[in-house]
Amino acid sequence: MARYVMRDLWSEVRREVRRLPVDASRFGEDRGRIPCKSPRHDTGEPSRDRLSPRPPSDPSAQPMLVLEAIADPILLLRRDGTVLRRNRAAAARLPAVLPGRGLAPPGSEEARRLASYLALCARSALPVSGVLDLRVGSRRLRVRCRAAWMEDVQGGCILMHLPGSDPVPEEEPGVAARAEPERDRILTRLHRIGQEERLRLARDLHDQSGQSIAALAMGIGALEKHVASAAGHEQIQRLRAQLDEVSKELHRIAVELRPTALDDFGLGVALRRLVADWGARSGVATDFGCTGREPDLASDVEITLYRLCQEALTNIAKHAAGVTTVSVALQYEGEAVSLIVEDDGVGCREGDLSTTRLVADGKFGIVGMRERVGLVGGQFEIESSPEAGTTLVARIGTPGRRI
Ligand SMILES: Nc1ncnc2c1ncn2[C@@H]1O[C@H](COP(=O)(O)OP(=O)(O)OP(=O)(O)O)[C@@H](O)[C@H]1O
Ligand SMILES: [Mg+2]
Helix, strand or coil, rough: CCCCCCCHHHHHHHHHHHHHCHHHCCCHHHHHHCCCCCCCCCCCCCCCHCCCCCCCCCCCCCHHHHHHCCCCCEEEEEECCHHHHHHHHHHHHHCCCCCCCCCCCCCCCCHHHHHHHHHHHHHHCCEEEEEEEECCCEEEEEEEEEEEEEEEEECCEEEEEEEEEECCCCCCCCHHHHHHHHHHHHHHHHHHHHHHHHHHHHHHHHHHHHHHHHHHHHHHHHHHHCCCHHHHHHHHHHHHHHHHHHHHHHHHHHHHHHHHHHHHHHHHHHHHHHHHHHHHHCCCEEEEECCCCCCCCCHHHHHHHHHHHHHHHHHHHCCCCCEEEEEEEEECCCCEEEEEEHHHHHHHHHHHHHHHHHHCCCCCCCHHHHHHHCCCCCEEEEEECCCCCCCEEEEEEEECCCC
């Protein structure tokens, strides 16, 4: 133990002792000389002479005797959190806390928090209260504590008073394993609810807003008959044009919410139209093939594959420099449906497609595809290599719920 600058340490310990519950029965032979607040003499403020002991015979031992008299665990710590000394209460209640050891593994979150708490104590003139999570060996503890800085000849140490220490409840084994499927179920449910909501909005836009727009157009037509001036007719033409714009915009939003082609013609035809339109806009040769018999697919499976194809084509337009041909295949085989989108563009390195890398780079297209396919119980793969193009495959089981 460091040799303390006795006068300073003594006054600090004495100040602490005034605040702490002292167990007089622990004093042993030095009992008469130790400042104490024994239950018998506890009249609030301790008497002056009991707190001003005669100088101890072994100065460095005396503070520890005081600490031994305290019923709560007391630790003396180095600034880095290494335990220098502990009193008997600490040895009994916190047996894993040993002199020479730290209160948290170096580099851990607990060690970081402890270091900033101790730094605060070292800067403060008064004891600092706190609640700390400690990790000693395999034991985790949550402690309420008060700690004060004390000078010693080696630069100082921290006296920590721990009136309460409880084991931190360990995470129940298997909780994480159970949480994962639960999370998937909730996400799937949310995904379905989202799709249902989009479908409802699309229907509302089509049925209600569409009818209102048609009624407005008829009203404008009826109004036109009563307008004689050229300026009035001009104004009516402008209103018609604006109404036409609103109608187109609403139609576009409704299609975004729920591709109407899916409702009208089914997945195969909707994809064929999507690929052909994209080819016409981009000027890239496209090829679409559908094999197998189209079963009655669940609506969320259809939407997932449709959106996946949209994002894959967008990616080709954005990233597949030099692309000349894109082929899309929809294959129904037994209980599964697969969508394959292939391009002969510049490709990219396999490492660029790892989820960790994509999320770190703030790219969410492929991550989103993987998630969407996962939510309907399917598998997703993407393969790419420089100058060899990119192939994307999604495979989903066909039995499902139609929303
Ligand atoms: N067909 C492709 N050809 C070449 N590289 C591709 C192709 N598809 C994806 N990539 C590469 O994979 C990366 C990730 O694609 P992803 O769709 O996740 O993100 P993004 O398109 O860059 O951004 P966004 O989040 O807007 O979709 C792209 O930045 C690109 O480098
Ligand atoms: Mg993208």
